[in-house]
Amino acid sequence: AQRVTQPEKLLSVFKGAPVELKCNYSYSGSPELFWYVQYSRQRLQLLLRHISRESIKGFTADLNKGETSFHLKKPFAQEEDSAMYYCAPYSGNTPLVFGKGTRLSVIA
Amino acid sequence: DARVTQTPRHKVTEMGQEVTMRCQPILGHNTVFWYRQTMMQGLELLAYFRNRAPLDDSGMPKDRFSAEMPDATLATLKIQPSEPRDSAVYFCASGLVQGAQYSNQPQHFGDGTRLSIL
Numbered sequence: 425a426q427r428v429t430q431p432e433k434l435l436s437v438f439k440g441a442p443v444e445l446k447c448n449y450s451y452s453g454s455p456e457l458f459w460y461v462q463y464s465r466q467r468l469q470l471l472l473r474h475i476s477r478e479s480i481k482g483f484t485a486d487l488n489k490g491e492t493s494f495h496l497k498k499p500f501a502q503e504e505d506s507a508m509y510y511c512a513p514y515s516g517n518t519p520l521v522f523g524k525g526t527r528l529s530v531i532a
Numbered sequence: 533d534a535r536v537t538q539t540p541r542h543k544v545t546e547m548g549q550e551v552t553m554r555c556q557p558i559l560g561h562n563t564v565f566w567y568r569q570t571m572m573q574g575l576e577l578l579a580y581f582r583n584r585a586p587l588d589d590s591g592m593p594k595d596r597f598s599a600e601m602p603d604a605t606l607a608t609l610k611i612q613p614s615e616p617r618d619s620a621v622y623f624c625a626s627g628l629v630q631g632a633q634y635s636n637q638p639q640h641f642g643d644g645t646r647l648s649i650l
Contacts (some may be wrong), residue, residue, distance in 0.1 A: 522575040
């Protein structure tokens with residue numbers, strides 16, 4: 425069964441501290457991995473996808489197929505990073521399967 | 533900048549009333565998804581369509597929920613009769629799936645309909 429696990433419901437860090445949002449997945453085949461972000465009372469927006477291997481707003485994520493993980497990282501957190509973050513694998517043949525999400529709170 | 537459009541943005545109504553939520557997918561997208569977001573459950577997939585045909589609605593309570601795509605530019609989600617436990621934010625998303633040889637396009641989300649059933 426397709427499953428995504430984001431073990432932390434809430435993650436609080438101080439401004440300037442490093443951030444790592446964990447994501448583990450169980451998925452048949454070779455899915456693409458996405459991270460979506462949802463700022464307060466707004467729509468979900470695509471943050472980044474693993475195939476592009478780019479850094480968006482200072483965030484990066486490396487796909488580790490051996491550990492089936494796709495953790496999201498940022499070296500120095502900013503207050504504007506406070507939001508809900510969702511990890512999602514996607515094969516194109518099935519809808520995005522979202523994790524429960526992690527609420528990141530960056531404290532000034 | 534193409535966007536998924538959802539109406540209404542907010543809906544407050546009494547228990548037992550019919551609720552209809554509408555979604556206009558991005559032009560050219562062939563797949564439409566309905567999600568429900570609550571604090572307790574997070575994002576749950578209710579139903580999705582490809583080329584207007586329903587592919588999966590197993591996440592939807594069949595006795596009161598129904599989802600349709602009357603045409604390629606409109607998807608609807610209806611609740612009849614509504615109950616307080618249906619209170620949530622309902623998101624529509626659309627995407628383009630072109631086949632195995634193409635990179636999967638990410639889903640684009642609408643702003644959601646915030647539904648409150650009293």
